[in-house]
Amino acid sequence: xxxxYPALIIVVPLLTAVIVAAVGWINKKYCFPLSVAxxxxxxxxxxxxxxxxxxxxxxxxxxxxxxxxxxxxxxxIDYLNSLVLIVVTAVALINLIFSKGSIENDFPxxxxxxxxxxxxxxxxxxxxxxxxxxxxxxxxLEIASLTGYALLGIGxxxxxxxxxxxxFIGTIGATFYLLGVGYIYIxxxxxxxxxxxxxxxxxxxxxxxxxxxxxxxxxxxxxxxLFPMHGWLPNAYSNAPSxxxxxxAPLTTKVTVYIMVxxxxxxxxPEFTFEKMHLDKWIVWLSVIGIxxxxxxxxAQKNYKKMLTxxxxxxxxxxxxxxxxxxxxxxxxxxLHIVNDAAMTLCVFMAAGIFSYKIGDHISDFKGLxxxxxFTMTAFAVGGLSIIGVPxxxxxxxxxxxxxxxxEAVKATGSIGALAFIVALLFSSLVxxxxxxxxxxxxxxxxxxxxxxxxxxxxxxxxxxxxxMLIPFFIVAFSLIFLGIFSGDIVSNIINQFIPVLPAGI
Amino acid sequence: MKILGWLTVLMCGALLIFNVSExxxxxxxxxxxxxxxxxxxxxxxxxxxxxxxxxxxxxxLADYRGYDTMYETAVIFSAGLxxxxxxxxxxxxxxxxxxxxxxxxxxxxxxxxxxxxxxESDVFKRIDSIWIPHDNIVRITCRLVVPFIQIxxxxxxxxxxxxxxxxxxxxxxxxASIILIAVSNNLRAGIQRMxxxxxxxxxxxxxxxxxxxxxLCLLLGSQFLxxxxxxxxxxxxxxxxxxxxxxxxxxxxxxxxxxxMVWIYYNLSSAGKHDEGL
Numbered sequence: 177x178x179x180x181y182p183a184l185i186i187v188v189p190l191l192t193a194v195i196v197a198a199v200g201w202i203n204k205k206y207c208f209p210l211s212v213a214x215x216x217x218x219x220x221x222x223x224x225x226x227x228x229x230x231x232x233x234x235x236x237x238x239x240x241x242x243x244x245x246x247x248x249x250x251x252x253i254d255y256l257n258s259l260v261l262i263v264v265t266a267v268a269l270i271n272l273i274f275s276k277g278s279i280e281n282d283f284p285x286x287x288x289x290x291x292x293x294x295x296x297x298x299x300x301x302x303x304x305x306x307x308x309x310x311x312x313x314x315x316x317l318e319i320a321s322l323t324g325y326a327l328l329g330i331g332x333x334x335x336x337x338x339x340x341x342x343x344f345i346g347t348i349g350a351t352f353y354l355l356g357v358g359y360i361y362i363x364x365x366x367x368x369x370x371x372x373x374x375x376x377x378x379x380x381x382x383x384x385x386x387x388x389x390x391x392x393x394x395x396x397x398x399x400x401x402l403f404p405m406h407g408w409l410p411n412a413y414s415n416a417p418s419x420x421x422x423x424x425a426p427l428t429t430k431v432t433v434y435i436m437v438x439x440x441x442x443x444x445x446p447e448f449t450f451e452k453m454h455l456d457k458w459i460v461w462l463s464v465i466g467i468x469x470x471x472x473x474x475x476a477q478k479n480y481k482k483m484l485t486x487x488x489x490x491x492x493x494x495x496x497x498x499x500x501x502x503x504x505x506x507x508x509x510x511x512l513h514i515v516n517d518a519a520m521t522l523c524v525f526m527a528a529g530i531f532s533y534k535i536g537d538h539i540s541d542f543k544g545l546x547x548x549x550x551f552t553m554t555a556f557a558v559g560g561l562s563i564i565g566v567p568x569x570x571x572x573x574x575x576x577x578x579x580x581x582x583x584e585a586v587k588a589t590g591s592i593g594a595l596a597f598i599v600a601l602l603f604s605s606l607v608x609x610x611x612x613x614x615x616x617x618x619x620x621x622x623x624x625x626x627x628x629x630x631x632x633x634x635x636x637x638x639x640x641x642x643x644x645m646l647i648p649f650f651i652v653a654f655s656l657i658f659l660g661i662f663s664g665d666i667v668s669n670i671i672n673q674f675i676p677v678l679p680a681g682i
Numbered sequence: 683m684k685i686l687g688w689l690t691v692l693m694c695g696a697l698l699i700f701n702v703s704e705x706x707x708x709x710x711x712x713x714x715x716x717x718x719x720x721x722x723x724x725x726x727x728x729x730x731x732x733x734x735x736x737x738x739x740x741x742x743l744a745d746y747r748g749y750d751t752m753y754e755t756a757v758i759f760s761a762g763l764x765x766x767x768x769x770x771x772x773x774x775x776x777x778x779x780x781x782x783x784x785x786x787x788x789x790x791x792x793x794x795x796x797x798x799x800x801x802e803s804d805v806f807k808r809i810d811s812i813w814i815p816h817d818n819i820v821r822i823t824c825r826l827v828v829p830f831i832q833i834x835x836x837x838x839x840x841x842x843x844x845x846x847x848x849x850x851x852x853x854x855x856x857x858a859s860i861i862l863i864a865v866s867n868n869l870r871a872g873i874q875r876m877x878x879x880x881x882x883x884x885x886x887x888x889x890x891x892x893x894x895x896x897x898l899c900l901l902l903g904s905q906f907l908x909x910x911x912x913x914x915x916x917x918x919x920x921x922x923x924x925x926x927x928x929x930x931x932x933x934x935x936x937x938x939x940x941x942x943m944v945w946i947y948y949n950l951s952s953a954g955k956h957d958e959g960l
């Protein structure tokens with residue numbers, strides 16, 4: 177079966193989603209085990225695929241329907257694909273196990289359909305990451321968007337409006353990408369990413385390609401909520417149910433950043449992206465503004481979930497800026513941050529899930545939580561420290577690479593944008609420290625007041641989250657430290673193998 | 683803000699128009715999309731040889747790029763799921779008062795809450811609270827048209843290999859025939875023909891036929907979606923297996939599209955209550 181890993185990763189969840197949707201009408205009991213089994217199978221195949229990629233030294237090719245590259249759809253799985261595939265499937269699996277209770281609670285009549293949508297969303301993301309065909313990517317983007325709207329729109333009473341807003345903006349973003357793919361096809365006559373990359377340097381006239389590049393990138397920026405296009409994200413995410421936000425918040429923006437990296441390096445080739453376009457400096461500036469504004473907005477929030485959504489906006493700035501620095505360290509940092517940020521965001525949103533399940537979303541409700549929920553708060557503290565970027569956790573290491581990339585860019589070209597990027601990174605780390613230590617302070621030092629504050633601290637009883645939530649939460653918190661310790665290995669064995677030789681002089 | 687929006691739209695439009703000047707001429711035989719070493723030429727020359735399907739569009743859609751089409755079917759299925767998930771309200775109680783029509787005399791009865799409801803039969807038919815007068819012409823005409831629509835739909839599905847058509851179009855026609863019954867009578871008449879559960883299960887079954895056929899090829903030792911593998915199972919030549927494989931997946935597409943169309947109509951027209959609708 178090992179030759180079929182690229183297909184299995186996607187086909188097993190797709191088939192299961194369809195079966196789960198049907199089984200939900202007959203016997204709801206089987207939906208959850210089936211869903212978990214399919215995502216576990218997908219995770220195992222993506223791990224197997226990574227080893228396969230290492231064995232074949234860089235590329236596993238899978239031809240769907242048996243057709244060769246330009247005619248049919250072909251997957252070219254390399255180090256970057258397989259790394260992000262593992263992240264996507266692992267996050268989806270852990271969050272599904274974590275949210276079992278809240279799913280049963282929130283959607284008693286529609287459980288089967290929820291699981292089907294959940295797995296279809298994961299299928300869409302996995303397919304986007306695995307594919308080697310520019311149009312196939314769009315089809316899977318459609319699946320992920322459509323199911324994502326459904327998963328977000330079922331939250332509190334304000335979620336339908338905020339999701340409708342997201343639907344309009346997200347559709348524009350996806351359409352821009354599709355338009356870009358159409359332009360590429362007009363200019364090159366193929367949709368296969370590897371072939372496009374071979375044809376682009378030979379084209380006599382790159383006018384259309386330039387336009388295709390700009391319109392693709394704008395579409396992706398809208399989808400990933402880079403600063404001026406981020407308007408849809410905070411409301412859509414903070415009004416959503418916690419079971420779906422744990423899936424969507426860590427993955428959607430990161431997968432879109434992955435597509436940007438893939439488009440910049442594999443489709444358009446690094447020479448074109450960084451040398452011919454002359455856009456890199458502008459986009460670094462954009463991400464600088466995004467980081468600063470995201471952090472400032474996060475400071476202004478009193479609602480924990482809403483604060484997290486602005487942190488997500490700032491983190492998108494990290495990854496985009498790191499990539500557009502255009503040197504090896506910056507791109508390494510950007511890719512490493514895709515992995516780390518997915519884990520970190522999952523961790524803090526899981527905490528949000530537990531908080532809104534037990535107490536509420538407002539930071540002022542968190543009084544005395546360290547006494548009341550010691551285990552939850554320990555794992556949450558790890559997540560918070562990682563987002564701040566404190567050394568043993570993984571957040572530190574990707575920030576380290578991003579800052580080193582910035583320093584290198586300043587040394588090489590003396591660009592002010594890169595300098596501003598470093599400053600913005602440090603500023604945002606400081607703001608994150610303020611944000612999370614504010615919560616720690618409220619949760620640790622302010623007594624649990626409501627009604628019985630006068631009885632003193634001893635009156636607070638331990639009231640922990642259920643074990644089914646705590647265990648996945650701890651796995652994620654542990655993985656933050658694990659990813660931090662092994663980040664050197666991830667970089668040297670996987671990420672550095674992917675990054676091609678970049679053109680000199682940028 | 684409004685002016686800013688207008689400016690952005692105008693700028694995007696101007697950019698798009700400006701870029702048309704970079705395009706190859708219309709029908710240019712040497713443009714990249716048409717030139718010899720690329721796809722169009724290959725498909726026109728080899729598609730029939732590879733798949734025995736005279737309609738090149740179908741060959742590309744269901745075989746060369748069949749993997750995309752499978753996901754397009756999944757997109758339609760997710761649309762059905764999304765509508766159900768967001769809109770459906772499983773309400774235990776009906777509306778306050780119900781309306782019934784006594785068919786032989788054409789008299790309409792209103793029964794308020796707590797009143798005794800007549801049994802559903804040919805004599806007493808429940809009607810919507812916003813009811814229109816009994817109109818035999820519309821109802822009978824629609825009933826007459828429905829079988830022809832369905833026959834034509836089957837023709838479109840089966841003839842996708844030779845002429846424009848195929849699963850998506852045929853499925854839409856089939857779905858439209860059920861929706862026509864629901865529109866010309868009322869929502870309940872449609873649900874009697876195809877229940878909600880039936881529509882949901884059929885939608886799943888349609889996608890399952892497509893993805894299952896593809897996975898079967900994988901289990902038989904070939905690549906995913908490589909219909910050649912079916913030849914062993916059906917005892918036919920590999921090329922003919924491709925031809926038949928395309929037909930099987932088209933049927934799956936048609937089933938999924940029909941069921942999802944009907945399902946979405948039920949949810950949209952009754953705001954998820956499945957009680958009274960258009």
